[in-house]
Amino acid sequence: IPLKLLQHRILPFRHPQSDPRKRAPLPDLDFRTKTALAPHIPGYQRPASKISDQTLSNTTKMERRETSKKNEVSENPMPALDGTRGSSTLEHSITVRQAVHHYRSAIFWCLAVSMTVVMEGYDTILLGNLWAYPTFQQKYGEYVGVSSQTRSGYQLTPAWQAGLGNAAGVGAFFGALLNGILVNRFGQRNTIVGALMALSCFIFIVFFSQNPQVLLTGQLLCGIPWGIFATSAPAYASEMLPMVLRVYFTSWTNMCFIIGQFIASGVLRVCLSRDDEWGFRIPFALQWFWPAWLIPILMFAPESPWHLVRQGKLEEAERSINRLQASDCPISHKQALTAIIETNKAEKDLAVGTSYKHCFKGVELRRTEIACMCFMGQVLCGLPIAYNATYFYEQIGLPANITYSLNIGGYGLALFSAFCSWFFLLPRVGRRKIYLGGAFTMSLLLYLIAILTSWKQRHGVAEAQAYLTIVWKAVFQLSAGQLGWAIPAEVGSTRLRQKTIVLARNSYYVVHTVGSSVQPYFLNPRALDLGARAAFVWATTALLFFTWAFFRLPETKNLTYEELNRLFAQRVPLREFAKTEAGVVKHRESERLASVTTGTGQNAAA
Numbered sequence: 001i002p003l004k005l006l007q008h009r010i011l012p013f014r015h016p017q018s019d020p021r022k023r024a025p026l027p028d029l030d031f032r033t034k035t036a037l038a039p040h041i042p043g044y045q046r047p048a049s050k051i052s053d054q055t056l057s058n059t060t061k062m063e064r065r066e067t068s069k070k071n072e073v074s075e076n077p078m079p080a081l082d083g084t085r086g087s088s089t090l091e092h093s094i095t096v097r098q099a100v101h102h103y104r105s106a107i108f109w110c111l112a113v114s115m116t117v118v119m120e121g122y123d124t125i126l127l128g129n130l131w132a133y134p135t136f137q138q139k140y141g142e143y144v145g146v147s148s149q150t151r152s153g154y155q156l157t158p159a160w161q162a163g164l165g166n167a168a169g170v171g172a173f174f175g176a177l178l179n180g181i182l183v184n185r186f187g188q189r190n191t192i193v194g195a196l197m198a199l200s201c202f203i204f205i206v207f208f209s210q211n212p213q214v215l216l217t218g219q220l221l222c223g224i225p226w227g228i229f230a231t232s233a234p235a236y237a238s239e240m241l242p243m244v245l246r247v248y249f250t251s252w253t254n255m256c257f258i259i260g261q262f263i264a265s266g267v268l269r270v271c272l273s274r275d276d277e278w279g280f281r282i283p284f285a286l287q288w289f290w291p292a293w294l295i296p297i298l299m300f301a302p303e304s305p306w307h308l309v310r311q312g313k314l315e316e317a318e319r320s321i322n323r324l325q326a327s328d329c330p331i332s333h334k335q336a337l338t339a340i341i342e343t344n345k346a347e348k349d350l351a352v353g354t355s356y357k358h359c360f361k362g363v364e365l366r367r368t369e370i371a372c373m374c375f376m377g378q379v380l381c382g383l384p385i386a387y388n389a390t391y392f393y394e395q396i397g398l399p400a401n402i403t404y405s406l407n408i409g410g411y412g413l414a415l416f417s418a419f420c421s422w423f424f425l426l427p428r429v430g431r432r433k434i435y436l437g438g439a440f441t442m443s444l445l446l447y448l449i450a451i452l453t454s455w456k457q458r459h460g461v462a463e464a465q466a467y468l469t470i471v472w473k474a475v476f477q478l479s480a481g482q483l484g485w486a487i488p489a490e491v492g493s494t495r496l497r498q499k500t501i502v503l504a505r506n507s508y509y510v511v512h513t514v515g516s517s518v519q520p521y522f523l524n525p526r527a528l529d530l531g532a533r534a535a536f537v538w539a540t541t542a543l544l545f546f547t548w549a550f551f552r553l554p555e556t557k558n559l560t561y562e563e564l565n566r567l568f569a570q571r572v573p574l575r576e577f578a579k580t581e582a583g584v585v586k587h588r589e590s591e592r593l594a595s596v597t598t599g600t601g602q603n604a605a606a
Contacts, residue, residue, distance in 0.1 A: 171223020438479020
């Protein structure tokens with residue numbers, strides 16, 4: 001490692017008001033670097049080595065020449081701590097308001113990247129809600145006769161509903177797997193821009209489709225870039241922002257889904273009055289709006305400094321950090337870079353690899369399990385029945401105009417609930433408590449929807465079931481909807497973060513594909529025709545997920561990546577995570593700081 005780079009990029013600087021002889025302990029660098037820097041660290045004991053005295057003398061002279069040329073090195077106003085722990089201490093002390101001020105640029109770029117998820121949220125619910133569209137049914141369905149459940153006389157067969165509903169999920173599964181490989185090679189920015197360009201081409205297939213076969217092909221291909229977006233946005237946010245903002249902008253990915261779904265619901269409601277094919281082709285055409293303005297913006301987005309450090313591009317990583325932080329940020333770009341380098345090296349020392357197989361080895365297996373189950377919990381808590389609500393409303397007897405109006409109201413309430421979670425729940429309540437409470441409440445609501453079917457002949461029962469579905473959406477966004485994105489983005493190790501998110505999201509796609517396949521058979525009048533009784537199935541799976549979370553889901557609130565690494569490496573029991581977060585980590589940190597200060601002072605005096 002060049003000595004100039006070590007001196008000005010990695011080593012932390014001393015506090016201007018402290019004794020100028022006081023220095024922080026050396027980071028855990030390689031032997032040759034420690035040997036070269038040893039003469040300039042008071043009290044530092046040079047380890048025994050096989051390097052000759054002549055080599056040490058030459059190295060020392062070279063180091064002194066480099067030091068004399070750089071007398072203008074700026075002082076860092078923060079305490080002299082080694083990179084990882086010093087940055088960790090500052091991350092704990094910084095408030096949300098301060099973080100928003102100091103990381104304005106990072107927030108902007110995270111919001112820009114997350115717009116790809118708004119587009120995905122718009123696209124993914126479009127097809128499922130078109131099943132109740134009269135013109136769409138006539139174009140792609142079969143004539144089954146007019147009834148209270150099929151007012152247009154046409155209906156897609158359960159097989160085509162399952163195929164069209166799952167095509168995008170299958171494509172997203174492979175897109176997410178591909179993303180884990182592409183990001184390691186090309187980085188987040190290039191991968192996202194390339195996926196947007198590919199999506200622009202695939203939309204042509206969907207827009208011009210004349211039969212279900214071509215439509216299915218288009219959905220399958222569109223799913224590939226959608227899988228890339230869904231796994232890139234939370235990983236990008238978790239690597240660009242400090243700990244205090246991490247949960248907000250990883251869970252913001254979920255809010256972007258809601259915004260996209262809300263826009264799609266409004267577009268579908270407006271186009272419902274059209275009695276020609278443009279009633280469903282206009283919503284398809286609007287998908288081109290997103291790549292048209294996202295591509296030119298994201299081409300200038302900064303690359304993740306974590307990715308650049310893993311690639312050995314330290315100067316580019318520092319420039320990227322400079323773009324993300326304000327000039328008055330208390331965590332300097334040098335400290336931030338030091339923390340990234342040392343965290344990456346510590347994970348290397350723990351034998352944390354970068355391939356998919358390492359996600360299933362040692363302590364990483366526990367982290368992968370938690371990430372996967374948190375994403376799967378979104379489906380297991382009833383997503384298939386509640387988020388294809390227009391078809392569900394139609395099958396329980398509500399007319400089309402009411403179903404699409406209720407759908408808009410449901411997504412509006414979901415968006416409001418997501419903001420409530422941001423401002424009232426997430427800052428005050430732990431992740432574990434929120435997820436447990438949400439899963440249990442959603443299970444009760446689904447049982448209630450199913451039980452009300454016993455009085456389906458009574459007036460207003462269908463409306464009551466529809467309103468309970470809307471309440472379910474609100475509870476979902478207060479809990480599983482937000483944390484299903486936030487926890488997987490923070491629970492994995494930094495070297496495996498992208499692949500952990502990919503595996504977690506793919507677990508979601510697998511379970512969602514199964515759920516979306518069986519749900520049409522539950523509701524379709526030509527299959528099981530269960531109606532609202534299908535809620536019994538999802539209520540039971542929600543209860544089973546609650547049981548898993550009670551025994552396996554740890555608390556990750558207010559823990560940095562370094563602290564999470566230590567807790568998982570030490571195999572800390574589930575119940576101890578919250579206690580560690582509350583006091584143990586801070587107590588150990590204060591003891592360590594005291595020992596560092598005392599030890600440094602003694603060395604300097606000596």
